[in-house]
Each structure stands twice: as structure tokens, then as C-alpha cells.
Amino acid sequence: MAEHGENVPAYRTIRVAGPDGPVEAVADVAAWQAREVYPDILSAGGPLFGVVRERxxxxxxxxxxxxxxxxxxxxDSMGAQFRMLAQECERAGDEPARQECLRAAERTEWETNDEMTVLGTRYRVARAECYVRSGPEGPEPPxxxxxxxxxxxxxHRAPDPAAGFVFDPVIATGMSEGILKVELLSLVPKSGTVPPDVRGDALAAAQTxxxxxxLPATxxxxxxxxxxxxxxxTATSVTPQNARDSLAVKLRVMIPWKRGLGPAERVPYSAAADRLDAERCDELTVEGRHFRVARIERLVRIGPDGPEGPRLSDHDPQPPVMVQHQQQLAQGLIPEDGEETEEPIELDDRAQRLSALFDEEEKRRKELRAGRGEPSETDS
Structure with a gap:
């Protein structure tokens, strides 16, 4: 049955308001301009999962x-949250609450619960879909x-813009963001492009x-x-510079390691990484390879009971950590508790080379920090 007027629940509405200030106004204009230059909206890979708490x-x-x-x-992240909450209870001297948190954390190590109530508050594993705007020249940059x-x-020191994000339909959004939300909510995989169970879950989610x-872009x-x-x-970065830094590591470390490049062969990649650092550019060509930092939109679907959790069709290959431990014990992949372990595994030449490249990169970063008069990682 269609819902009209005041009978429409809050989670099905999109409240639009004018910008709060000049910064928000400029951001809304930039979002509108992106619709013209990058008119297509494409999937940016599989879903991502985080933890939310009811307020x-x-x-x-x-x-x-x-x-x-x-x-x-x-x-696993939800279990870690319960252990941190247990520490807070311990500092507050609340032993019963601490024990409840620890029991909840232990359950996450054995059971596949996507929602749990701890100390009277509901916690849930929530699901986000990722999208990228694209046009004739490729994906939208930052x-x-x-x-x-x-x-x-x-x-890596930058705060996550999404930290503490509140999922509340009462909170208003800008015009361009509101239109984007409508567009993303209408997207469902076409028949034949994904397995039938994935499409079926997507169609069901559009109803539930x-x-x-x-969320803020990544x-x-x-x-x-x-x-x-x-x-x-499949990983995303919280800021454009975070993505550039990841690309710089790829150029200085991962490509030379995977291709077995010698010092002379590494020079073009190191020079490209230096240019990336100096210019803070979002596009780079090196040795015939063309890279770009792309901007990713993330949508969390909301229903009458809050954010959507995992779907049955979501790829979920690993069991809880203790179940996995028991399986490895049964298969003889790890020793029984108390048994002597084998000698430490020595790194082969390839692994040692990767370690050396990472050490070289860390040394370079330390020298840069020292040149700027900043404390080292161990001092901060």
C-alpha cells in the first residue's frame, strides 16, 4: 500500500535543507557539477561492514x-568494542557490567551474531554499498x-570523517546529496549481472x-x-592523501617487489612517487601505467529498525576466530595448547626483499619527519 502525507515513516523520507554556511554551499555546488561531468553511477566493488550502536x-x-x-x-570489530567497553567499566569500578561485556565479547568469538544487546544498548553489524561516479574520461577524482x-x-594520522556518524532520518541533507541518495536507493543489479541470490537479496532490501x-566519501x-x-x-582510504600515500607505497615498494626490479629499474617508480608527494596530484602515469585516485560514495540502507545488516548472499568465508581455531586444531595445522611449537619460520629471499623495501620506505619517512622538525612515530 502506498503511504502518503504524514503517514510516511521518517526512514522513508529525505529531508532537504539549505546549506548551513559558505563551505557547505560550495560543497553542494561541487556535487551538482559532478553530476554533469560524471553522469554514470557504478558499483565500486563489494559491500563494506562496520558496527553501529542505537542511541x-x-x-x-x-x-x-x-x-x-x-x-x-x-x-570481530563488535567483539573488540565490547572489550574496550569492559575496560571502561573496570575503570569505573563496575564489575558486573565488566563481566557482561566480556561475556558478550567471548560470544562473538564463537557465534555469528550480527546484533547483540549489551548493558541495555543494541549493537549491530551494518552494511554499506560503495559507488563511484564515472564519465567519458573515467571515474570522478576527489x-x-x-x-x-x-x-x-x-x-594515517588523519581522523576518519565518518567517526561518530549518526544515522537519523530527521537530520536534513543538501539538495545534491538528497538527489544522489534517491538515485542510489533505486539501484538494483540487473538480471544476469550478478548471481540470482545476490539480486534477490538486493530486491528484498529495497523493500525492507x-x-x-x-556516509562521508572515501x-x-x-x-x-x-x-x-x-x-x-578493495580497501578504501578516509582522505584523498591517504589514497595517494597508498599509491606511493605501491610505486616505491610493491611494484618493485612483485616485478623483481633492480635499483636502476626502480628509479622511474620512485620519481613518480616523489612527484605524487610534491604535487598532491590525483592522476599519474608511470612506465605506461595510468593511475587515478577515485572518489567513492557509500550508502547504508535504513529500515524501520535502523541500518541494514549483512545479507545472506554476502561473501563471508571465515568463521568466528575460536571456531576457526578449533578447525585448525582438528586439521593439525596448529599445535595443541601447551605443545612445543616448531622453530620460527625463516623468511625466504623474496620475503626478505619485501621487508627490506618496507624498511627503506620507513627510513625515508622518518628522515622527512626529522627534516620538518616533527616527532617520530615512537615519540608521538
Missing amino acids: EAGGWELISSFSGLAPQDGR RPTDPDPMEPGES HPGGAL FMTTECVSGRWRPES
């Missing part, structure tokens, strides 16, 4: 970032309005979780191969 004031709050590639990653505060090599919330490195752009990995 007394209404809505749900993100407490563990959408970095999990499978539902079990989210369950926008000038995207926060990008850190120096090259220091992006018809609302949605857009970023990933893409490469143009045979005229088509593809992601370099």
Missing part, C-alpha cells in the same frame, strides 16, 4: 568504521571540497530497507587497463 536520543551511531570486507570482520588535512606520508544515509586508487578503469584493491 537513546534516536537513530544509530557509527562506532567502528566501514572497513570490513566481510560480515565476520564486522563481528573534489576540492573534500577534507584533505594531512601532509604526504602522514595521512527503503531509506538510506550517505577514496581508492584505480588503474586504467585496456581502456577500462579498475580498483587497485
Whole structure:
């Protein structure tokens, strides 16, 4: 039955309001311009999973970032949250609460629970879909309005813009973001493009979780191969510089290691990484390979009971950690507790070379920090 007027539930509405200030106004204009230059909306890989907590004031709050590639990653993060909560209870001298948190954490090590109630609060593994805008020239790069505060090599220190994000349909959004939300909510994989169970779950989710919330954008490195752009990995970065730093490591470490390049052969890749650091550019060509930092939109579907959790069709290859431990024991892959372990495994030449390249990169970064008068990682 169609719902009209005041009978429409909040999670099915999209409240649009004018920008709060000049920064928001510029961001809304940039979002609108992106629709013209990058008119196509494409999937940016599989879903990501994080942990949300129900708020007394209404809505749900993100407490563990959408970095999990499978539902079990989210369950592991939920268990870690319960252990941190147990530490807070211990500092407060509340032993019963501490024990409840520890019991909940232990359950996550044995059971596949996507939602748990601890100390009267509901926690849930939530699911986010990733999309990228694209046009004739490829995927959309970062926008000038995207926060990008850190120096090259220091992006891992940047706070996650989505930390503490509140999923609440009462919160208003800008015009361009509201239109994007409508577009993303209408997307369902076409028949034949994905397995039937994946499409079936997507169609069901459109009915059970018809609302949605857009998280702050993330970023990933893409490469143009045979005229088509593809992601370099499934991981995303919280800032554009974080993605550039990942690409720089790829150029200085991973490509030379995988290809077995000698010092002279590494020079073009190191020079490209240096240019990436100096210019903070979002596009780079080196030795015939064309890279670009792409901007990724993330949508969390919302239903009458809050954010959508994992779907049955989501790839979830690993069991909980203790179940996995028991399986490895049964297969003889690890020794029984208390048994003597084998001698430490020695790294082969290939692994040693990778370690040496990473050590070289870390030394370079330390020298840069020292040159800027900044403390080292161990001092900060």
C-alpha cells in the first residue's frame, strides 16, 4: 500500500535543507557539477561492514568504521568494542557490567551474531554499498571540497570523517546529496549481472530497507587497463592523501617487489612517487601505467529498525576466530595448547626483499619527519 502525507515513516523520507554556511554551499555546488561531468553511477566493488550502536536520543551511531570486507570482520570489530567497553567499566569500578561485556565479547568469538544487546544498548553489524561516479574520461577524482588535512606520508594520522556518524532520518541533507541518495536507493543489479541470490537479496532490501544515509566519501586508487578503469584493491582510504600515500607505497615498494626490479629499474617508480608527494596530484602515469585516485560514495540502507545488516548472499568465508581455531586444531595445522611449537619460520629471499623495501620506505619517512622538525612515530 502506498503511504502518503504524514503517514510516511521518517526512514522513508529525505529531508532537504539549505546549506548551513559558505563551505557547505560550495560543497553542494561541487556535487551538482559532478553530476554533469560524471553522469554514470557504478558499483565500486563489494559491500563494506562496520558496527553501529542505537542511541537513546534516536537513530544509530557509527562506532567502528566501514572497513570490513566481510560480515565476520564486522563481528570481530563488535567483539573488540565490547572489550574496550569492559575496560571502561573496570575503570569505573563496575564489575558486573565488566563481566557482561566480556561475556558478550567471548560470544562473538564463537557465534555469528550480527546484533547483540549489551548493558541495555543494541549493537549491530551494518552494511554499506560503495559507488563511484564515472564519465567519458573515467571515474570522478576527489573534489576540492573534500577534507584533505594531512601532509604526504602522514595521512594515517588523519581522523576518519565518518567517526561518530549518526544515522537519523530527521537530520536534513543538501539538495545534491538528497538527489544522489534517491538515485542510489533505486539501484538494483540487473538480471544476469550478478548471481540470482545476490539480486534477490538486493530486491528484498529495497523493500525492507527503503531509506538510506550517505556516509562521508572515501577514496581508492584505480588503474586504467585496456581502456577500462579498475580498483587497485578493495580497501578504501578516509582522505584523498591517504589514497595517494597508498599509491606511493605501491610505486616505491610493491611494484618493485612483485616485478623483481633492480635499483636502476626502480628509479622511474620512485620519481613518480616523489612527484605524487610534491604535487598532491590525483592522476599519474608511470612506465605506461595510468593511475587515478577515485572518489567513492557509500550508502547504508535504513529500515524501520535502523541500518541494514549483512545479507545472506554476502561473501563471508571465515568463521568466528575460536571456531576457526578449533578447525585448525582438528586439521593439525596448529599445535595443541601447551605443545612445543616448531622453530620460527625463516623468511625466504623474496620475503626478505619485501621487508627490506618496507624498511627503506620507513627510513625515508622518518628522515622527512626529522627534516620538518616533527616527532617520530615512537615519540608521538
